Amino acid sequence: MMDTIMGLYADQPFWFWAALAAAILGVEVLTGSGWLLWAAASAGVTAILTAIFDVSVPTALLAFALLTLFSTLLARRYLPRPLVEEGVDINDNVARLVGQRGAVVSAFAGRSGRVFIDGKEWAAEVDDGETLETGAAVQVTGVAGARLRVRRA
Numbered sequence: 127m128m129d130t131i132m133g134l135y136a137d138q139p140f141w142f143w144a145a146l147a148a149a150i151l152g153v154e155v156l157t158g159s160g161w162l163l164w165a166a167a168s169a170g171v172t173a174i175l176t177a178i179f180d181v182s183v184p185t186a187l188l189a190f191a192l193l194t195l196f197s198t199l200l201a202r203r204y205l206p207r208p209l210v211e212e213g214v215d216i217n218d219n220v221a222r223l224v225g226q227r228g229a230v231v232s233a234f235a236g237r238s239g240r241v242f243i244d245g246k247e248w249a250a251e252v253d254d255g256e257t258l259e260t261g262a263a264v265q266v267t268g269v270a271g272a273r274l275r276v277r278r279a
Contacts, residue, residue: 135183143173143186164201168193220274223248223266227279234258241276250274 135142147169154162172190175181181189228243234252241250241264252258253267253275263279 132183139176139181139186140173143169143176143190147173161198164197165194168197220269220272223274224268225266227263227265228276230258230260230262230264233260241274243274248274250276253277 147166150162150169151166154160154166168190171193172186175189176186223243226243228241228248231240231242231247233239234250234257237251237255239250239252239258241248243264243266249272250264251270251273254277256278258264258276258278264276265279266274267277268275
């Protein structure tokens with residue numbers, strides 16, 4: 127079996143590396159990690175090197191390893207990181223309101239009232255128990271179920 131693979135590589139090194147690049151890229155598409163892109167690109171560049179130059183197997187393996195290493199390190203250093211923190215649900219439209227400012231729509235009776243924030247009216251409770259009158263500026267400090275926790279802004 128190993129004899130067959132080495133014979134195939136000896137006959138067609140370009141296609142061997144091109145197939146490896148395609149296989150790695152296929153795994154990247156399935157996983158979506160982003161990290162295998164650099165190995166796939168490195169295998170593609172190694173395929174081009176073997177097509178242009180008469181490169182031995184150890185030299186091609188070394189070129190692939192070095193290209194993968196350097197391209198991954200450069201990507202990690204220079205490509206932007208995601209803006210969303212790990213573990214934060216970007217689809218949680220209530221939790222994203224924390225820190226937003228708004229206005230009281232109906233005066234708070236006890237700790238409960240209604241506020242207008244981000245184009246919507248929300249049920250809210252005041253953090254410190256102070257009385258908030260209609261029109262008072264508030265800031266969201268947290269979420270308790272479907273109710274916002276607010277304080278005077």
